[in-house]
Amino acid sequence: MPVDLRLVGLRKEFPGHDGGAVVVAVDDVTLEVEKGAMVTLLGPSGCGKTTLLRLIAGFEEPTRGEIWFGDKRVDRLAPNARDTAMVFQSYAIFPHLDVFENVAFGLRMARVPDAEVRERVGRVLELVGLAGLERRAPSQLSGGQQQRVALARCIVLEPHVLLFDEPLSNLDAKLREQMRVEVRELQQRLGVTSVYVTHDQAEAMALSDVVVVMNEGRIAQVAPPRELYSRPNSRFVADFIGKANFLTGTVVDARTVDVAGTHLPLSSDAPVATGQRVDLVVRPEAVVLRREDGPGARGVIAHAAFLGDHAEYHVRLPSGDLVVAHEANPAERGMFDVGEEVTVTTGPLHPLPPE
Amino acid sequence: MSRAVRELRLLARDPLLLGLVVLIMAALLVFVLYPVVLVLRHSLVTPDGLGLDNYELLAQRRLYRNALRNSLGVATLVGALSVVLGYVVAFTLARTDVPLKRALHNLTILPIVSPPFSGAISILFLFGFNGLVTRHLLGLRDFSIYGFWGVVASQVFTFAPIAYLSLRGVLAGINPTLEDAAMNVGATRWQVFSRVVLPLSLPGVASAFLVVFIESMADFGNPLVLAGASFPMLAPQAYLEITGSFNLPRGAMLAVVLLVPSLTAFALQRYYINKRQYVTVTGKPTASTTKAVGPAAKWLLFSVVVLFALVVIAFYGVILVGAVTAVWGFDYTLTLRHFQYVFAVGWDTVKDTVLVAVTSTPVSGLLGMLIAFLVVRRRFPGRGAMELLSILNFAVPGTVVGIGYILAFNSPPLLLTGTFAILVLNFVFRYVPVGIQNGIAVLRQIDPAIEEAAQNLGADGVTTFRKVTLPLIAPAFFSGLVFAFVRAMTAISAAIFLVSANWNLMTVQILNQVGSGRLGVAAAFSVVLLGIVLVAVGVIGALVGRRAETAATVRF
Numbered sequence: 007m008p009v010d011l012r013l014v015g016l017r018k019e020f021p022g023h024d025g026g027a028v029v030v031a032v033d034d035v036t037l038e039v040e041k042g043a044m045v046t047l048l049g050p051s052g053c054g055k056t057t058l059l060r061l062i063a064g065f066e067e068p069t070r071g072e073i074w075f076g077d078k079r080v081d082r083l084a085p086n087a088r089d090t091a092m093v094f095q096s097y098a099i100f101p102h103l104d105v106f107e108n109v110a111f112g113l114r115m116a117r118v119p120d121a122e123v124r125e126r127v128g129r130v131l132e133l134v135g136l137a138g139l140e141r142r143a144p145s146q147l148s149g150g151q152q153q154r155v156a157l158a159r160c161i162v163l164e165p166h167v168l169l170f171d172e173p174l175s176n177l178d179a180k181l182r183e184q185m186r187v188e189v190r191e192l193q194q195r196l197g198v199t200s201v202y203v204t205h206d207q208a209e210a211m212a213l214s215d216v217v218v219v220m221n222e223g224r225i226a227q228v229a230p231p232r233e234l235y236s237r238p239n240s241r242f243v244a245d246f247i248g249k250a251n252f253l254t255g256t257v258v259d260a261r262t263v264d265v266a267g268t269h270l271p272l273s274s275d276a277p278v279a280t281g282q283r284v285d286l287v288v289r290p291e292a293v294v295l296r297r298e299d300g301p302g303a304r305g306v307i308a309h310a311a312f313l314g315d316h317a318e319y320h321v322r323l324p325s326g327d328l329v330v331a332h333e334a335n336p337a338e339r340g341m342f343d344v345g346e347e348v349t350v351t352t353g354p355l356h357p358l359p360p361e
Numbered sequence: 362m363s364r365a366v367r368e369l370r371l372l373a374r375d376p377l378l379l380g381l382v383v384l385i386m387a388a389l390l391v392f393v394l395y396p397v398v399l400v401l402r403h404s405l406v407t408p409d410g411l412g413l414d415n416y417e418l419l420a421q422r423r424l425y426r427n428a429l430r431n432s433l434g435v436a437t438l439v440g441a442l443s444v445v446l447g448y449v450v451a452f453t454l455a456r457t458d459v460p461l462k463r464a465l466h467n468l469t470i471l472p473i474v475s476p477p478f479s480g481a482i483s484i485l486f487l488f489g490f491n492g493l494v495t496r497h498l499l500g501l502r503d504f505s506i507y508g509f510w511g512v513v514a515s516q517v518f519t520f521a522p523i524a525y526l527s528l529r530g531v532l533a534g535i536n537p538t539l540e541d542a543a544m545n546v547g548a549t550r551w552q553v554f555s556r557v558v559l560p561l562s563l564p565g566v567a568s569a570f571l572v573v574f575i576e577s578m579a580d581f582g583n584p585l586v587l588a589g590a591s592f593p594m595l596a597p598q599a600y601l602e603i604t605g606s607f608n609l610p611r612g613a614m615l616a617v618v619l620l621v622p623s624l625t626a627f628a629l630q631r632y633y634i635n636k637r638q639y640v641t642v643t644g645k646p647t648a649s650t651t652k653a654v655g656p657a658a659k660w661l662l663f664s665v666v667v668l669f670a671l672v673v674i675a676f677y678g679v680i681l682v683g684a685v686t687a688v689w690g691f692d693y694t695l696t697l698r699h700f701q702y703v704f705a706v707g708w709d710t711v712k713d714t715v716l717v718a719v720t721s722t723p724v725s726g727l728l729g730m731l732i733a734f735l736v737v738r739r740r741f742p743g744r745g746a747m748e749l750l751s752i753l754n755f756a757v758p759g760t761v762v763g764i765g766y767i768l769a770f771n772s773p774p775l776l777l778t779g780t781f782a783i784l785v786l787n788f789v790f791r792y793v794p795v796g797i798q799n800g801i802a803v804l805r806q807i808d809p810a811i812e813e814a815a816q817n818l819g820a821d822g823v824t825t826f827r828k829v830t831l832p833l834i835a836p837a838f839f840s841g842l843v844f845a846f847v848r849a850m851t852a853i854s855a856a857i858f859l860v861s862a863n864w865n866l867m868t869v870q871i872l873n874q875v876g877s878g879r880l881g882v883a884a885a886f887s888v889v890l891l892g893i894v895l896v897a898v899g900v901i902g903a904l905v906g907r908r909a910e911t912a913a914t915v916r917f
Contacts, residue, residue: 062815094810
């Protein structure tokens with residue numbers, strides 16, 4: 007697939023308050039997005055993801071760097087001259103216009119003939135399930151419907167790049183998951199290149215072809231969701247995506263690592279040298295607890311919680327470390343008790359590159 | 362430096378907007394700053410070059426010294442009395458459960474929509490040489506209302522409603538649960554007021570005082586009618602220097618003397634006191650319990666409010682009656698003679714006045730919203746200067762502006778004196794500040810993402826303003842219109858320098874009629890003027906009502 011959106015060495019500084027130090031919101035970001043891909047910018051608040059999105063939309067001007075849509079450089083263009091459409095966190099629906107006119111707004115700005123406006127708006131409203139509500143005022147719509155208006159208003163323009171600024175964060179949990187599916191299906195059907203900002207890692211995983219994890223203005227890792235989860239490149243990414251246990255060990259051979267005297271399997275695809283000290287990541291669901299004695303470390307259950315689809319245990323090892331373990335289907339399989347002694351083994355541990 | 366360049370480059374992405382910014386800035390410089398600078402410069406003109414000679418006259422001549430002292434004294438007392446009266450009315454109508462609130466509110470603010478000196482005319486009718494009260498009821502022969510007390514009385518009548526409106530906002534904004542909380546921890550009703558409500562409203566009190574002080578200093582009509590020859594005041598004295606003695610430098614000097622306290626009060630109000638306003642408004646709905654005032658206190662306050670309302674009724678009643686009375690004080694037969702005069706001789710003036718007001722109002726309204734939009738939503742070099750310049754005219758006394766306009770536009774390239782344009786321009790730039798302040802307040806409550814969305818969907822800056830911002834701030838726009846229209850219809854202090862044989866205004870006519878002792882004609886003019894204003898306010902109000910409804914349904 008050809009590259010459709012390209013950010014080159016982007017940097018954005020904001021002047022500090024009252025002559026304070028300059029704040030670097032986006033720091034040397036380079037990124038290529040393939041045509042039709044859905045990319046999420048994920049990170050904690052203040053990591054620069056929203057600023058990056060606003061740079062692409064043109065609401066902010068980069069201090070340095072370039073933005074390309076296909077082979078057109080756009081970073082000096084005004085927002086209205088860029089072929090983007092953005093779904094805002096607050097929806098930003100025009101409260102004085104009805105549903106139809108909200109969706110038609112961009113077409114009217116482009117002076118599209120009336121007949122075509124009617125035709126295209128009608129089609130898009132059908133697509134997002136708002137047919138029949140054309141003459142409603144925004145205030146008469148539910149949160150989910152407002153969300154769909156905001157979405158329809160963007161996709162009716164068939165923009166070069168579709169931008170999402172935490173669009174689902176104002177919805178309740180159930181509706182959020184439903185809209186997540188709808189947004190993804192729609193985006194794939196239309197094949198429009200999209201950039202989606204969120205701080206919700208589950209949303210990022212569910213939606214995207216590629217996740218860009220950001221931290222303090224910089225890109226921490228760019229990877230598809232599965233790779234991001236199983237092979238994080240830093241402690242920050244591992245910690246931010248899902249839950250993680252961090253251990254330290256010594257490499258025994260290409261397949262084995264020694265953690266506090268216990269030999270555990272080592273994930274095979276990372277280049278490590280024998281005898282090297284490494285930081286290791288293992289997900290709670292890869293931690294296996296058994297009652298019976300055997301190979302592995304002995305530990306004591308310090309905390310046990312029943313969470314429906316899984317149980318969460320905190321296991322204290324002789325070294326003093328706490329390991330979090332998730333065991334599936336506790337309703338059927340029963341639970342360990344607090345204070346019970348267990349044998350702890352793990353699936354392959356993923357070594358983190360030295361920081 | 363780099364920041365200014367960056368902001369300019371950002372703005373240049375939208376050429377139409379950049380053009381507008383430049384145009385507005387140029388207009389503000391020419392029509393706001395330039396005239397004031399000319400007044401300053403002219404006050405330094407002496408027979409042999411520039412110097413402070415004119416200001417030395419202030420020390421040398423008793424007349425000027427007294428004018429300054431009188432103006433300051435009147436403004437201080439009027440400020441204090443207006444605030445006390447305004448506070449009582451605002452407190453009663455905003456925080457107690459007295460009857461007739463709506464009617465009392467409307468009566469209280471009636472003086473705001475009438476010419477600023479109609480109170481003075483009523484006072485002449487009631488307390489003048491042939492006054493109904495002084496001459497006929499009390500039989501006084503040698504009583505004179507002219508001077509200090511006459512001016513104070515008519516100015517309090519005129520400006521207390523302004524203090525009322527601004528204090529009402531402050532008092533209504535104090536969360537009633539604070540009163541409940543204070544009572545809950547054992548405070549008596551008087552303690553609740555003196556320890557909680559009063560301290561919370563003190564910045565508002567100071568602000569209202571300064572606003573009235575500025576208005577009083579700048580007032581022209583009331584002093585001209587009621588000050589009399591033995592009680593000189595700055596604004597009329599400056600006018601007399603220029604129109605009577607044709608001494609522009611001395612007039613300019615007095616104008617500058619008038620400007621200094623006004624600007625000081627304005628700066629105090631804007632940059633010191635307003636930053637100390639306590640905002641206790643929260644998103645939580647609070648029901649007013651209105652138990653914090655005992656029944657005795659409540660009815661005492663209520664009687665003060667009713668008394669002021671009765672004075673308003675009496676003052677306007679007297680004007681109505683005076684307009685259909687043959688010769689006040691001598692011949693009380695009913696007649697339509699005065700109205701015939703207005704419609705025959707004065708009809709051109711009525712048409713001129715309405716035309717000037719109708720032309721300047723929408724321009725002023727739109728300009729106000731546009732400046733508010735630029736100031737709140739855009740970043741460009743000179744943004745702060747634009748805001749300051751556009752509201753500066755609010756603090757500059759009309760007399761100063763009027764003198765500045767005749768100095769600035771009396772020669773090519775901008776030869777405007779005596780034209781329709783100079784009146785319109787004067788009103789546009791004089792009354793735009795209120796629209797700007799309203800617009801800024803409303804804009805700050807509108808999510809900027811809505812305007813970003815419009816831009817994102819392809820609208821440039823001007824289209825965004827036209828299609829999105831303006832409809833959203835329509836209520837503020839219309840109330841700005843009402844204010845601009847009322848002021849354009851009733852203004853006098855600057856306009857009196859700018860009228861000509863071709864273009865005359867009703868307010869000037871009224872003053873002339875009072876000056877030549879024809880109170881009946883003045884009253885008839887006032888009635889017509891007030892009628893036009895009330896009809897216009899009603900029409901715009903009906904529009905706002907419909908607009909406000911749509912705006913209310915689009916809360917988000």
